[in-house]
Amino acid sequence: xxxxxxDILRIDNLAKTFLLHNQGSKKxxxxxxxxxxxxxxxxxxxxxxxxxxxxxxxxxxxANYLVQSGxxxxxxxxxxxxxxxxxxxxxxxxxxxxxGYVSQFLRxxxxxxxxxxxxxxxxxxxxxIKPAKAQAKKLLNKLSIPESLWDLxxxxxxxxxxxxxxIARTLIQDYPILLLDEPTASLDEKNRDAVIELINEVRNxxxxxxxxxxxxxxxxxxxTEMFNVELAKKAA
Amino acid sequence: xxxxxxxxxxxxxxxxxQVGCIDINFDIYPGEVLGVVGESGSGxxxxxxxxxxxxxxxxxxxxxxxxxxxxxxIYLLSxxxxxxxxxxxxxxxxxxxxxxxxxxxxAGANVGERLMAIGARNYGNIRNEATDWLQNVEIGLERIDxxxxxxxxxxxxxxxxxxxxxxxxxxxxxxxxxxxxxxxxQARLLDLIRGLVSQLGIxxxxxxxxxxxMRLLSNRLIVMHQGRVVEQGLTDQVLDDPQHPYSQxxxxxxxxx
Numbered sequence: 001x002x003x004x005x006x007d008i009l010r011i012d013n014l015a016k017t018f019l020l021h022n023q024g025s026k027k028x029x030x031x032x033x034x035x036x037x038x039x040x041x042x043x044x045x046x047x048x049x050x051x052x053x054x055x056x057x058x059x060x061x062x063a064n065y066l067v068q069s070g071x072x073x074x075x076x077x078x079x080x081x082x083x084x085x086x087x088x089x090x091x092x093x094x095x096x097x098x099x100g101y102v103s104q105f106l107r108x109x110x111x112x113x114x115x116x117x118x119x120x121x122x123x124x125x126x127x128x129i130k131p132a133k134a135q136a137k138k139l140l141n142k143l144s145i146p147e148s149l150w151d152l153x154x155x156x157x158x159x160x161x162x163x164x165x166x167i168a169r170t171l172i173q174d175y176p177i178l179l180l181d182e183p184t185a186s187l188d189e190k191n192r193d194a195v196i197e198l199i200n201e202v203r204n205x206x207x208x209x210x211x212x213x214x215x216x217x218x219x220x221x222x223x224t225e226m227f228n229v230e231l232a233k234k235a236a
Numbered sequence: 237x238x239x240x241x242x243x244x245x246x247x248x249x250x251x252x253x254q255v256g257c258i259d260i261n262f263d264i265y266p267g268e269v270l271g272v273v274g275e276s277g278s279g280x281x282x283x284x285x286x287x288x289x290x291x292x293x294x295x296x297x298x299x300x301x302x303x304x305x306x307x308x309x310i311y312l313l314s315x316x317x318x319x320x321x322x323x324x325x326x327x328x329x330x331x332x333x334x335x336x337x338x339x340x341x342x343a344g345a346n347v348g349e350r351l352m353a354i355g356a357r358n359y360g361n362i363r364n365e366a367t368d369w370l371q372n373v374e375i376g377l378e379r380i381d382x383x384x385x386x387x388x389x390x391x392x393x394x395x396x397x398x399x400x401x402x403x404x405x406x407x408x409x410x411x412x413x414x415x416x417x418x419x420x421x422q423a424r425l426l427d428l429i430r431g432l433v434s435q436l437g438i439x440x441x442x443x444x445x446x447x448x449x450m451r452l453l454s455n456r457l458i459v460m461h462q463g464r465v466v467e468q469g470l471t472d473q474v475l476d477d478p479q480h481p482y483s484q485x486x487x488x489x490x491x492x493x
Contacts, residue, residue, distance in 0.1 A: 018477075019479075020484065021480075021481035021484050021485075022481060022484055022485050022488065059476070059477075063470065063473060064470075064472050064473055064476050064477065065473070065476065065477040066469075066473060066477055066479065088455070088456050088469055088470045089265065089268075091470055092455055092470070107451075109427075109430075109452060110423035110426065110427065111423050111424065111427045112427065123434075124434065
């Protein structure tokens with residue numbers, strides 16, 4: 001009973017198939033019967049070879065992809081909401097307050113400076129510009145983005161710099177649940193370690209993390225649980 | 237959940253035997269940006285005219301949350317009531333800025349006029365407010381007394397936006413606001429619209445065939461095809477995991493940069 005009460009995310013019997021109408025209605029089944037739970041303060045690592053559907057699963061949890069069946073129950077403001085059947089407005093509210101997602105690549109917005117891009121989630125929440133900027137600066141420093149770059153739009157940054165801006169943009173807010181898709185993929189050792197430290201910091205503060213980390217070194221340092229998507233698919 | 241701002245129910249429009257749009261249903265909530273995409277001739281502009289009071293639909297209803305009486309069918313309002321609504325609570329940004337501006341009065345007057353229409357009379361205040369808004373849309377103050385005729389396409393579009401937003405409307409309709417502008421001007425305008433909409437909490441219906449614009453500006457997306465809504469949902473979901481054959485075709489047809 002206690003176990004259930006601790007859960008913050010519950011995935012039950014999730015199935016995803018892509019149907020490509022314009023390619024002869026080809027069906028691409030990705031996964032089915034995926035079930036797991038995550039508690040506050042846990043970091044669940046999704047494992048399995050490339051192409052098994054880990055990113056698709058993560059995107060499905062973020063409601064970026066629609067699923068064919070199953071439920072994605074998430075504790076949002078002390079209520080359970082099923083993301084798989086929630087209205088767009090509910091999903092937007094959950095993404096604003098409860099569920100953060102760091103994609104593999106930063107989506108650059110023309111003309112918006114790095115610092116404004118990182119602050120944005122806080123401004124949307126109604127936080128004042130000054131404290132929001134202070135927080136963004138702290139985070140950018142931690143992630144070793146040189147101050148000379150803060151006022152520039154990140155379009156011309158290196159892959160690793162863009163990825164760190166992407167991480168800062170999500171981690172600036174205290175989301176109860178974080179989805180991370182390869183956040184350390186193109187980082188050097190120093191920055192990789194900084195990201196590991198950040199992830200463990202928010203996890204210790206009670207954030208539940210679901211992530212994909214191909215690097216064994218990272219996996220061993222942030223993961224508290226494992227979920228092998230490949231094996232789960234075979235069992236299904 | 238807050239109240240619905242605008243509600244379209246079973247909306248259809250026919251031009252004689254020609255189909256404009258068929259059986260459209262959606263709600264818009266305060267502060268959200270709704271994008272409408274689809275190819276030319278799919279009924280986007282007809283729908284926008286139907287819901288913005290410019291063209292009475294053949295059937296169905298368009299209700300707006302009026303300040304005094306709550307949800308009211310806009311085509312059952314009296315003409316003066318509807319005009320007042322269009323001047324105060326609504327803004328309409330046309331694809332062709334010349335359709336939304338008065339070309340024979342100055343830039344400042346174009347912005348001030350909307351204020352006067354809702355009762356502002358103090359010339360100094362009106363001019364100050366017009367000045368502020370020209371600054372907001374990045375038009376140099378030395379241009380305040382110039383005629384729009386002397387403005388570039390991008391400036392005209394920004395002036396049109398200033399003219400619409402000066403009365404702090406609750407809902408703005410935009411028809412292809414960035415088409416016909418070159419890319420750098422487009423980026424500037426998008427940045428501006430994005431900032432203003434989020435700062436002022438204005439709800440917006442934006443029609444465009446540019447999916448990049450939609451990803452940047454809209455929270456929700458409606459995909460139209462041959463007059464019908466074939467798919468609607470969260471913008472990123474519709475663009476990343478489209479379900480309908482036409483949406484899949486639309487998304488897969490974008491040329492990567």
